[in-house]
Amino acid sequence: MDLLKVNWGRRKHSLFYYLFLASKQLFPLDLYLFSPNPFRFDQPSSSSRLFDFGRMSQAGVDVPAKGGFSFDLCKRNDMLIQKGLKAPSFLKTGTTIVGLIFKDGVILGADTRATEGPIVADKNCEKIHYMAPNIYCCGAGTAADTEAVTGIFLSNIDMVSSQLRLHRYQTGRDSRVITALTLLKKHLFSYQGHVSAALVLGGVDITGPHLHTIYPHGSTDTLPFATMGSGSLAAMSVFEAKYKEGLTRDEGIKLVAEAICSGIFNDLGSGSNVDICVITKGHKEYLRNYMEPNPRTYVSSKGYSFTKKTEVLRTKITPLMERVEITEVGEAMEE
Amino acid sequence: MDLNLDAPHSMGTTIVGVTYNGGVVLGADSRTSTGMYVANRASDKITQLTDNVYVCRSGSAADSQVVSDYVRYFLHQHTIQLGQPATVKVSANLIRMLAYNNKNMLQTGLIVGGWDKYEGGKIYGIPLGGTVVEQPFAIGGSGSSYLYGFFDQAWKENMTKEEAEQLVVKAVSLAIARDGASGGVVRTVIINSEGVTRNFYPGDKLQLWHEELEPQNSLLDILNAAGPEPMAM
Numbered sequence: 001m002d003l004l005k006v007n008w009g010r011r012k013h014s015l016f017y018y019l020f021l022a023s024k025q026l027f028p029l030d031l032y033l034f035s036p037n038p039f040r041f042d043q044p045s046s047s048s049r050l051f052d053f054g055r056m057s058q059a060g061v062d063v064p065a066k067g068g069f070s071f072d073l074c075k076r077n078d079m080l081i082q083k084g085l086k087a088p089s090f091l092k093t094g095t096t097i098v099g100l101i102f103k104d105g106v107i108l109g110a111d112t113r114a115t116e117g118p119i120v121a122d123k124n125c126e127k128i129h130y131m132a133p134n135i136y137c138c139g140a141g142t143a144a145d146t147e148a149v150t151g152i153f154l155s156n157i158d159m160v161s162s163q164l165r166l167h168r169y170q171t172g173r174d175s176r177v178i179t180a181l182t183l184l185k186k187h188l189f190s191y192q193g194h195v196s197a198a199l200v201l202g203g204v205d206i207t208g209p210h211l212h213t214i215y216p217h218g219s220t221d222t223l224p225f226a227t228m229g230s231g232s233l234a235a236m237s238v239f240e241a242k243y244k245e246g247l248t249r250d251e252g253i254k255l256v257a258e259a260i261c262s263g264i265f266n267d268l269g270s271g272s273n274v275d276i277c278v279i280t281k282g283h284k285e286y287l288r289n290y291m292e293p294n295p296r297t298y299v300s301s302k303g304y305s306f307t308k309k310t311e312v313l314r315t316k317i318t319p320l321m322e323r324v325e326i327t328e329v330g331e332a333m334e335e
Numbered sequence: 336m337d338l339n340l341d342a343p344h345s346m347g348t349t350i351v352g353v354t355y356n357g358g359v360v361l362g363a364d365s366r367t368s369t370g371m372y373v374a375n376r377a378s379d380k381i382t383q384l385t386d387n388v389y390v391c392r393s394g395s396a397a398d399s400q401v402v403s404d405y406v407r408y409f410l411h412q413h414t415i416q417l418g419q420p421a422t423v424k425v426s427a428n429l430i431r432m433l434a435y436n437n438k439n440m441l442q443t444g445l446i447v448g449g450w451d452k453y454e455g456g457k458i459y460g461i462p463l464g465g466t467v468v469e470q471p472f473a474i475g476g477s478g479s480s481y482l483y484g485f486f487d488q489a490w491k492e493n494m495t496k497e498e499a500e501q502l503v504v505k506a507v508s509l510a511i512a513r514d515g516a517s518g519g520v521v522r523t524v525i526i527n528s529e530g531v532t533r534n535f536y537p538g539d540k541l542q543l544w545h546e547e548l549e550p551q552n553s554l555l556d557i558l559n560a561a562g563p564e565p566m567a568m
């Protein structure tokens with residue numbers, strides 16, 4: 001039953017039929033490390049991440065139980081491209097991300113716009129990811145890649161934040177920034193630049209404050225101030241003009257906010273609000289939406305108010321599971 | 336204008352290694368570029384492998400960092416097993432093994448230099464492809480094209496430490512003047528029987544060469560004079 005060979009002539013609603021059937025199948029949890037993802041694109045027009053099952057959609061075909069990457073979908077994708085179907089674009093974080101070292105620690109900053117081609121997909125996304133209680137990482141590039149490489153990605157134990165936590169349990173010590181750096185660098189290098197994640201990693205550990213940048217190909221730099229992403233040039237110009245060593249906390253936050261704002265206003269891929277994270281010895285502050293220089297404005301100065309509330313016509317509560325009362329009679333079971 | 340921010344991080348680079356009477360001097364510029372953007376204007380391209388052996392990296396930043404990390408790890412184990420400091424020849428050989436066996440994937444040229452008690456100061460050049468050549472002086476990177484003739488004329492045997500370092504700084508600053516992919520500061524590392532000395536020559540203190548102008552109304556002067564907030568509107 002060739003569910004997966006999409007027939008172009010079908011109308012939109014049959015797509016849900018495919019999804020419905022695909023989701024009912026069991027799919028193998030293959031965790032092959034090096035593989036470019038054969039994205040599924042069923043809808044001809046706009047990109048829709050909902051249908052991006054990747055390998056999971058091999059359900060309907062008889063997948064042989066051996067290991068290795070199955071290239072069936074790649075051939076299908078090529079055929080569709082030849083027929084003129086445009087692949088969906090990845091959700092990228094256009095981004096301005098910055099970091100700087102100040103007197104007592106590290107300040108990281110990021111904008112909050114996530115773009116999908118020319119459209120803003122998320123106006124308030126979080127780009128400052130948690131790695132360890134004393135280490136945070138800003139991510140630019142493909143949103144999925146930065147989330148996956150830094151996060152606690154449950155089906156693939158590889159991911160750096162969870163690796164760091166296991167390492168902490170094993171060693172009994174707080175994580176060091178250089179550890180996170182090496183894990184990230186190894187991961188990104190092994191994918192030879194295909195995991196499109198450009199990161200600014202900052203934290204304070206027992207050896208002091210550290211700030212590093214990591215490029216998608218796996219190279220790293222250690223700097224007192226750093227910017228990454230499409231807005232990096234705009235932000236770097238602010239840093240180069242105004243950075244000096246030994247900034248206080250308020251000066252540092254002000255400078256970081258200024259650099260991000262410069263990215264927000266001068267770069268099309270960055271926008272919305274400013275997130276800031278201040279890490280010092282033994283203490284961190286995540287200032288989500290520290291500044292909102294692009295508030296939503298309404299046509300009417302009063303804003304909107306809805307006088308008539310929604311009427312409740314009928315209330316019916318159906319319990320999904322029967323409540324079963326268990327009464328203990330007699331003695332406990334013995335093995 | 337090819338400002339391709341997704342280009343792999345490469346180090347345009349000028350790297351130089353020179354032997355002198357009693358040790359070696361390694362020198363490098365500090366520019367790391369991503370396409371046409373300078374990603375890091377103060378990078379350190381001379382990395383430590385062991386206490387007495389350093390390597391100058393050029394080419395792809397990621398590849399050279401990974402190779403030097405692996406070789407540092409191998410040399411650490413080797414030193415423990417051997418019970419004495421590793422020799423420069425062994426370090427160069429390990430780098431060569433990685434570079435040669437992975438020649439299809441790696442794009443990095445390296446210069447290994449150090450001092451050991453058996454051979455004294457030695458320089459080994461390991462260009463793309465994985466050859467290893469023991470040389471009295473070695474140059475590498477995109478800026479090295481401008482230095483072949485210079486070294487043919489200027490290098491001589493049995494220089495003193497000061498002469499050798501001056502030669503290295505002069506060479507790197509000449510290459511910086513002519514090569515767009517090299518710039519920033521000049522870093523040197525001197526390795527001899529006494530130990531290791533790192534030096535740093537900021538870019539604006541380097542000697543000016545033919546047709547270079549004295550800075551006039553330089554932004555650096557305005558910034559330094561007006562205090563911490565120069566750009567108040």
